[in-house]
Amino acid sequence: MKAVVCRQFGLDQTELAEIDSPSMRPNGVRIRVHSAGVSFANLLVLEGKHQNRWEPPFTPGTEVAGVVLECGEATSLFKPGDRVVAGVRIGGFAEEVVVPESTVFALPDAVDYDAAVQFPTIYATAYGALKWRANLADGETLLVHGAAGGSGLAAIEIGKMLGARVIATAGDAAKLDAAQRHGADITINYRDENFRDVVLRETSQRGADVIFDPVGGDTFNESLRCIAPDGRIIPMGFAGGTIPQIPANLVLVKNVTVIGIYWGYYMGWGKQAPPPTMADQVRKAFKEMLEWAAAGKLRPETYASFPLERFRDALSAITERKVIGRVALHPTPIPD
Template sequence: MKAVVCRQFGLAHTELAEVDAPGMRADAIRIRVQSAGVSFANLLVLEGKHQNRWEPPFTPGTEVAGVVVECGAATSLFKPGDRVVAGVRIGGFAEEVVAPESTVFALPEAVDYDAAVQFPTIYATAYGALKWRAALAQGETLLVHGAAGGSGLAAIEIGKMLGARVIATAGDAAKLDAARRHGADIAINYRDVSFRDAVLRETSQRGADVIFDPVGGDTFNESLRCIAPDGRIIPMGFAGGTIPQIPANLVLVKNVSVIGIYWGYYMGWGRQAPPPAMAGRVRAAFQEMLEWAAAGKLRPETYASFPLERFRDALNTITERKVIGRVALHPAPTSAR
């Protein structure tokens, strides 16, 4: 099969190659990949800078959607021909991938493959962060930074499904329009005004109840100054390039909770395994999210898609920081899609 292979760290040492198909396991599902998600995290993995580090040679990619072609002897949920979406630890930029059945989920016909690949990490993280970890309640105010990226748009939509009023920040008109299109009630251009002042003004000086921050750095620091008492802030990424140092005095005096979220733990990719009951909870979460998507209540946005051989173009598109939503790769020929 064809796959993208990183021979040494760095995109320059990554190529499309013919490789052996991955070996099958009793607890696994073999998937013909129709679409694979492309993200900034993929670039970090290729550079050896991600928290989940792999030694070359390896095939990047953690989010796939496609068709089941083989089921392991110990599996029971799927059959060949089923449409599925899956999270994998590695190997997604390929024509086939083998995933444990525990991280494979049924894909409704109404959800296309490019939309589907946003669920294993992006939408799932927003869901876990806002519903499970922050317990975002109906009527609360949610502030979403980096609002036009895949993570931001997912957080806006999940926030609206949970009944929140959503304030979004972004850096240009097109991104602000995207935030509004996906449900943001208020959109703030942080280049034109202080988002801190704007959030306080829009909340009658109370501040946001929950803040979803994939940016970090100064954005995180200013967020702590426009968070409501008993507020929850979720530092779920550092796209700004700086990991903030949390000022404990502000956390203390404002009754603020700083909440971590690593979705990979719930998928079984952490250093410690989640409790057995978590598997059912994760599957129920995917079922709910994909039902929302099939009903048109969640609308993942695809900025661009590329055939597998143009993986460099796909990854370079990410570095331009103009992407609204996500980028996808298509390992399967168009005739097979």
């Protein structure tokens, strides 16, 4: 089969190659990959800078959608021909993957493959962060940074489904339009206005109850100065390039809770396994999210899609910081 293979760390050491199809295993589901999600995390993996480090050679990619080709003898949920979406630890930029059944989910006919690949990590992280970890409540104010990226748009939509008033920040008019299109109640161009001042003004000086921050750096520091008492802040990424050092004095005096979220833990990819009950909780979460998507209540946005041989173009689009939503690869053609 064809796959993207990283021979040594670095995008320039990564190539399209012919490799053996992955071996089947008893709990595995073999998927013909019609779409694979492309993200900033993929670039970090290729550079050896992600917390999940793989030694070359390897095939990147953690989000896939396609059709089941084969099921292992220990599986029971799927059959050949089923449309599915799956989270994979590695190997998604390929024509086929074999995935543990535990991280494969049924895909409704109303959800297309490019939209589907935003769920295994992007929408799932927003769902887990806001619903499970932060307990975002109806009527609370949610502040979302990096609002036009895949993570930001997902957080806006999940926040609205949970009943929040959403304030979104981004750096240009097109990105702010996208945030508003996906449900943001208030948008802030952080290049033109200090978002801290706007948040405090729009909340009668109380601040945001929950802050979803995939940016880090100074954005995180300013967020701590416009968070409400008993607020919750989620540092779920560092796209700004700097990991903030959390000032414990502000956490103390404002009764702030800083919440970590690593979705891979719930998928069984961490150093420690989640409790057995978590598997059912994860499957219920995906069922709910995909039902919302099928009903048009969640609307993942695809900025561009590329055939597998143009994987460099797909990854380069991420570095240009113009992407609204997500980029997708098509290892095998999507059927009409």
